[in-house]
Amino acid sequence: MSTQPPAAxxxxxxxxxxVADSGTTVDLLAEGKALEFINxxxxxxxxxxxxxxxxxxRPMQWIVLAGPIDSGKTTLLTSLYELFQWKKVKGxxxxxxxxxxxxxxxxxxxxxxxxxxxxHTRRTLYExxxxxxxxxxxxxxxxxxxxxxxLFTDVSGELFEHARDxxxxxxxxxxLKRAHHFLLxxxxxxxxxxxxxxxxxxxxxxxxxxxxxxxxxxxCIVNVVWSRFDYFMAKEAEDGHKLFRNEVExxxxxxxxRLGPRLKFSQIAARPLEKPDLHMGYGVxxxxxxxxxxxxxxxxxxxxxxxxxxxxxxxxxxxxxxSSTTANEANE
Amino acid sequence: xxxxNNHFLLIGLPETGKTSFLAALWYMVSQSxxxxxxxxxxxxxxxxxxxxxxxxxxxxxxxxxNKAETEKPVAMWLKDRKTDSVGRLSFPDLSxxxxxxxxxxxxxxxxxxxxxQEAAGGVLFVHPDSIIKPIRIDIINAAVxxxxxxxxxxxxxxxxxxxxxxxxxxxQLVDILQFMASRSxxxxxxxxxxxxxxxxxxxxxERRPSDWIAVELPLLKQFLESNEELFEVSFYxxxxxxxxxxxxxxxxxxxxxxxxxxKRIFEHQDAISAWIWGKLDSTSQETIGLINAGNKATxxxxxxxxxxxxxxxxxxxxxxxxxxxEVDLRPETESLLRNGVLQNEEKRLYLARFLLEDAxxxxxxxxxxHQQEASExxxxxxxxxVIVVGDEVQVHNDATEPIQWLIx
Numbered sequence: 249m250s251t252q253p254p255a256a257x258x259x260x261x262x263x264x265x266x267v268a269d270s271g272t273t274v275d276l277l278a279e280g281k282a283l284e285f286i287n288x289x290x291x292x293x294x295x296x297x298x299x300x301x302x303x304x305x306r307p308m309q310w311i312v313l314a315g316p317i318d319s320g321k322t323t324l325l326t327s328l329y330e331l332f333q334w335k336k337v338k339g340x341x342x343x344x345x346x347x348x349x350x351x352x353x354x355x356x357x358x359x360x361x362x363x364x365x366x367x368h369t370r371r372t373l374y375e376x377x378x379x380x381x382x383x384x385x386x387x388x389x390x391x392x393x394x395x396x397x398x399l400f401t402d403v404s405g406e407l408f409e410h411a412r413d414x415x416x417x418x419x420x421x422x423x424l425k426r427a428h429h430f431l432l433x434x435x436x437x438x439x440x441x442x443x444x445x446x447x448x449x450x451x452x453x454x455x456x457x458x459x460x461x462x463x464x465x466x467x468c469i470v471n472v473v474w475s476r477f478d479y480f481m482a483k484e485a486e487d488g489h490k491l492f493r494n495e496v497e498x499x500x501x502x503x504x505x506r507l508g509p510r511l512k513f514s515q516i517a518a519r520p521l522e523k524p525d526l527h528m529g530y531g532v533x534x535x536x537x538x539x540x541x542x543x544x545x546x547x548x549x550x551x552x553x554x555x556x557x558x559x560x561x562x563x564x565x566x567x568x569x570x571s572s573t574t575a576n577e578a579n580e
Numbered sequence: 581x582x583x584x585n586n587h588f589l590l591i592g593l594p595e596t597g598k599t600s601f602l603a604a605l606w607y608m609v610s611q612s613x614x615x616x617x618x619x620x621x622x623x624x625x626x627x628x629x630x631x632x633x634x635x636x637x638x639x640x641x642x643x644x645x646n647k648a649e650t651e652k653p654v655a656m657w658l659k660d661r662k663t664d665s666v667g668r669l670s671f672p673d674l675s676x677x678x679x680x681x682x683x684x685x686x687x688x689x690x691x692x693x694x695x696x697q698e699a700a701g702g703v704l705f706v707h708p709d710s711i712i713k714p715i716r717i718d719i720i721n722a723a724v725x726x727x728x729x730x731x732x733x734x735x736x737x738x739x740x741x742x743x744x745x746x747x748x749x750x751x752q753l754v755d756i757l758q759f760m761a762s763r764s765x766x767x768x769x770x771x772x773x774x775x776x777x778x779x780x781x782x783x784x785x786e787r788r789p790s791d792w793i794a795v796e797l798p799l800l801k802q803f804l805e806s807n808e809e810l811f812e813v814s815f816y817x818x819x820x821x822x823x824x825x826x827x828x829x830x831x832x833x834x835x836x837x838x839x840x841x842x843k844r845i846f847e848h849q850d851a852i853s854a855w856i857w858g859k860l861d862s863t864s865q866e867t868i869g870l871i872n873a874g875n876k877a878t879x880x881x882x883x884x885x886x887x888x889x890x891x892x893x894x895x896x897x898x899x900x901x902x903x904x905x906e907v908d909l910r911p912e913t914e915s916l917l918r919n920g921v922l923q924n925e926e927k928r929l930y931l932a933r934f935l936l937e938d939a940x941x942x943x944x945x946x947x948x949x950h951q952q953e954a955s956e957x958x959x960x961x962x963x964x965x966v967i968v969v970g971d972e973v974q975v976h977n978d979a980t981e982p983i984q985w986l987i988x
Contacts, residue, residue: 285687288759333714333748335798342799343806348755349683353742360715361746365732367717370739387806395806524722 291349293380296423299399302346302383307544309398310426314454315433317405320475320518323369325382325400326355327518327529328536337533340540343395344385351382358519367519374404377420388540396540412454415461424463428542430470434496436479440489448496452503459504469542471512472500477531478520586667587698588986592705593752594676597777597820599645601705602671603637604820604966604979606630609658614963618658618980618987621666625654636926640825640958644926645675653691658980660987667987670695682759683752684744696760701771701986706749708778711796714748750799757803761810769812773982779817779967789815789970814972816982822965826954828933830889832882834945835871841943842871851903852939856892864888893932907939
């Protein structure tokens with residue numbers, strides 16, 4: 249029996265390929281005989297192209313998680329996934345994920361089996377301007393029980409630091425245009441320390457850069473998320489914390505008045521170590537309710553606007569798909 | 581005869597009770613004088629492996645696990661005695677490890693894929709003792725603090741690479757089912773009988789198997805409920821063994837009041853004691869010394885000692901004629917020696933335990949773990965030892981119930 253590791257690229261499910269003892273991959277159907285193994289999709293985070301492929305098959309809610317390094321973006325994703333693992337989500341049930349191994353890998357350091365005594369999330373590494381995605385499919389447990397599919401970005405905070413400082417860099421982040429929800433992370437752990445005003449200003453600058461470069465879609469909901477909110481709750485009695493938050497939110501409302509009701513504020517404590525009585529995933533259910541309630545008005549072809557004319561793999565894919573969609577519509 | 585040509589599979593991660601179920605099923609469908617819901621119509625392939633596991637089941641021994649690389653695919657054609665419907669239950673040459681490798685190595689045996697193409701349904705096994713849960717560190721820490729324990733000190737983060745084998749059972753099972761549903765040939769609804777094995781150990785037994793799954797494997801339950809258009813599911817609790825067996829292994833209880841036994845090993849004046857002393861690791865030697873001195877060993881120490889003894893007994897070098905030449909062997913031991921049990925990996929442990937008991941007739945307790953439970957089991961007639969529960973179950977000792985539901 250072969251102990252060869254699987255090929256690096258997931259195999260298309262309708263064209264089974266097999267790894268022989270030699271490690272060579274041969275076409276099962278062409279050979280006409282059953283060899284040993286079929287490679288399965290790796291289930292790791294999806295590339296831009298893979299995410300677009302998935303979005304061709306069914307409507308997706310695209311959720312962009314934006315914010316500086318270590319502001320809790322990946323921890324939010326892991327806690328959402330863990331809430332389903334423990335059936336702590338009301339009104340929705342887990343219905344599947346094409347990226348289960350990717351979720352598991354991100355949860356590992358916060359699990360007992362990792363050998364740690366303090367939970368941790370590994371930092372997402374910077375790998376260029378294209379994002380990686382995690383997929384989650386849920387189903388309402390009430391009414392007509394519709395399915396909802398989510399694609400969450402999981403990108404390094406470093407990418408957003410580049411975008412904050414440069415509209416040109418921001419324009420490279422094509423995935424922003426697809427977002428139904430743009431979550432901007434304000435780290436409450438830094439909100440209780442000196443330098444908190446700079447932290448808030450940096451986040452404001454990031455949103456401004458995204459708006460000025462017109463990378464945020466006109467119906468996209470912008471949610472400013474106070475992450476690690478347990479830090480505020482643990483120190484609420486201390487002077488100035490509440491005032492700080494109020495001032496920051498007031499400043500955001502004024503600066504981004506054009507967003508109107510599309511600008512929202514949320515508080516989450518995905519892993520509330522500073523105030524454990526809040527329980528895992530504090531505030532996450534409210535976000536999920538908000539996402540699932542958003543109608544999917546974006547047509548499939550809006551994912552591939554004509555202005556995307558670069559040479560990146562995802563842009564070429566988009567161009568191909570867009571031209572075929574247009575041709576089909578013309579024929580009809 | 582209504583031949584539906586339905587083809588069903590057995591699916592499950594390692595050590596989830598597939599083989600025990602198969603042994604009980606093979607016993608039941610091949611009975612003529614007692615009629616269970618399904619009878620054997622005919623068998624495809626060789627019955628050698630099925631007979632081997634049935635014999636072990638009948639003798640209250642652990643059934644040998646499926647050795648995928650040596651076994652040829654076998655299929656039972658089973659007939660419903662009431663409706664005459666026939667179904668084909670196949671167990672492709674796939675062990676639990678192969679199912680696990682779908683998750684850990686992202687590989688699938690082509691032979692399983694072929695079986696899957698023909699399948700209209702399957703039996704998915706889970707075992708209460710082998711479930712890996714997604715235990716979070718913060719939950720443990722909160723529980724420790726809740727009972728007055730200390731808050732964990734700041735510690736350096738171990739950035740160890742992800743070990744996919746430690747992923748929760750429910751995630752691995754969802755992944756297997758998702759993969760099945762993604763195949764181009766998959767035909768919904770796929771009938772899935774979810775069997776919770778070793779149901780005799782689930783408390784309270786009045787619990788519904790579907791409720792047990794909802795509590796113990798909530799992600800799997802949600803997935804199945806959300807995808808009811810893909811999977812038509814029925815839940816069962818099955819104890820194919822009927823109870824735990826009294827195995828020859830040492831257990832912690834063997835070292836309660838074990839001072840005389842420990843004394844002989846510690847002093848190692850005879851050939852067998854000297855051999856054992858030399859083989860025990862230093863921790864076990866310390867525990868033996870402790871017991872010899874009249875002290876009580878902790879449960880942890882006794883368990884470690886039992887594990888060490890079990891390792892000795894399983895070794896091929898355990899028996900040597902000269903070493904046991906002074907021992908007065910009982911007839912059962914001599915019979916096992918004559919019948920070549922030393923060469924039989926599955927039975928060697930029984931012989932080794934007999935040999936030790938003969939060598940230490942007054943010092944070593946003959947008490948086995950779960951002895952009482954096993955004695956009660958052995959009093960039952962074989963057809964009555966199986967436990968089957970579930971909403972669809974009509975006969976509560978009929979292992980064919982889940983297959984009947986699939987064929988129905």
